[in-house]
Amino acid sequence: MEDIVSKEILEKAMRGDLEAFESVYRASAGFVYNVAFRVVHNKEEAEEVVQDVFLKIYDKLKGFRSESSFKTWVYRITANAAINRYKRIAKEKERHVEFDENCDVAVDADKIGMDEKYYKDKVNDILDKLNPDQKACVVLRELEGLSYQEISSVLNVGINTVRTRLKRARERFMDLNKGGVENEL
Amino acid sequence: MNCDRIKEIILTDYIDGEMKEEQKKFIDRHLSGCADCRNFYETVKTDAKDVFQGAERPELPEAVWQKVKTAIIEKQIKSENPVRRFWESLSDLLVIPRPVVAVATVAVFFCIVLALAGIKITRTGDLSVNMQHMVELFDYSAGGAADDTEENQSGFGTSIEEYFL
Numbered sequence: 001m002e003d004i005v006s007k008e009i010l011e012k013a014m015r016g017d018l019e020a021f022e023s024v025y026r027a028s029a030g031f032v033y034n035v036a037f038r039v040v041h042n043k044e045e046a047e048e049v050v051q052d053v054f055l056k057i058y059d060k061l062k063g064f065r066s067e068s069s070f071k072t073w074v075y076r077i078t079a080n081a082a083i084n085r086y087k088r089i090a091k092e093k094e095r096h097v098e099f100d101e102n103c104d105v106a107v108d109a110d111k112i113g114m115d116e117k118y119y120k121d122k123v124n125d126i127l128d129k130l131n132p133d134q135k136a137c138v139v140l141r142e143l144e145g146l147s148y149q150e151i152s153s154v155l156n157v158g159i160n161t162v163r164t165r166l167k168r169a170r171e172r173f174m175d176l177n178k179g180g181v182e183n184e185l
Numbered sequence: 186m187n188c189d190r191i192k193e194i195i196l197t198d199y200i201d202g203e204m205k206e207e208q209k210k211f212i213d214r215h216l217s218g219c220a221d222c223r224n225f226y227e228t229v230k231t232d233a234k235d236v237f238q239g240a241e242r243p244e245l246p247e248a249v250w251q252k253v254k255t256a257i258i259e260k261q262i263k264s265e266n267p268v269r270r271f272w273e274s275l276s277d278l279l280v281i282p283r284p285v286v287a288v289a290t291v292a293v294f295f296c297i298v299l300a301l302a303g304i305k306i307t308r309t310g311d312l313s314v315n316m317q318h319m320v321e322l323f324d325y326s327a328g329g330a331a332d333d334t335e336e337n338q339s340g341f342g343t344s345i346e347e348y349f350l
Contacts (some may be wrong), residue, residue, distance in 0.1 A: 034242050034243060047245070050253075077345050082226050163198070171196070173233040174229065
């Protein structure tokens with residue numbers, strides 16, 4: 001994977017140079033936010049994922065070994081942070097729904113915490129039909145253009161697992177279209 | 186290769202261009218002669234690939250960098266504190282490799298288990314000693330009472346009794 005910043009900038013950032021770290025941020029924040037937002041499907045939560053990711057990068061940068069691609073490393077931190085955040089949100093949603101069911105209040109679980117501006121985004125609508133692992137795979141493949149090998153190193157799974165997740169996700173998309181996406185939403 | 190297998194490949198490696206040229210040509214040849222697989226390919230392309238074409242990339246607000254920057258500066262200020270730096274360097278010296286920590290944890294766990302088991306055995310021992318003591322006490326009491334009875338029974342030998350008898 002082609003690296004996003006020069007070795008010199010990276011070394012400066014590793015030594016704690018804030019200006020160099022800002023260059024690292026400018027070069028990578030776009031894809032970090034895209035992955036985070038597509039996985040968690042909530043603008044504010046995705047912004048928090050971005051903050052967490054860059055603070056982690058800043059803390060761990062000294063220990064970064066240049067044998068692996070810096071971009072792969074950033075994607076890995078991002079995917080883990082976004083998947084964990086998604087799972088936490090899902091648990092909270094479940095608790096809300098249980099609570100609301102107990103209170104006899106009708107609530108659409110899919111809409112809790114969802115950002116209105118992006119609610120009509122078809123990409124997020126269909127991504128929401130997947131589990132977080134499949135979602136991360138599809139986002140890295142379709143929106144970030146990573147190869148199977150790259151996805152495999154980012155998610156730390158075998159290539160066949162990447163294939164299986166993509167296959168299941170695509171079968172799901174096709175099923176939804178057969179039944180009509182609108183009915184499912 | 187049957188159509189089911191071809192469809193599986195279409196769903197992943199073929200549609201994603203992850204195949205070697207020769208393998209791709211093989212699938213291409215199959216598609217040109219198989220209407221069912223060709224339809225399947227078109228459906229995959231429409232439902233699972235094209236839907237992502239031209240997807241907007243959300244714009245990240247500038248405020249996020251300001252928050253990250255502030256948090257980093259706060260961290261730097263904290264790490265510049267000499268007392269904190271001293272403790273951090275001390276904790277760096279005391280860094281123990283993870284496997285050692287794991288082995289030590291297991292060892293401590295076993296020691297605790299053994300110690301608890303020891304206490305239990307000792308307690309059981311104390312209990313058995315106590316129980317023995319109680320049994321002896323009961324035996325003694327019972328024995329005493331029996332002695333009294335015997336004494337009563339053997340009381341027929343007193344002088345006044347002997348006189349009436």
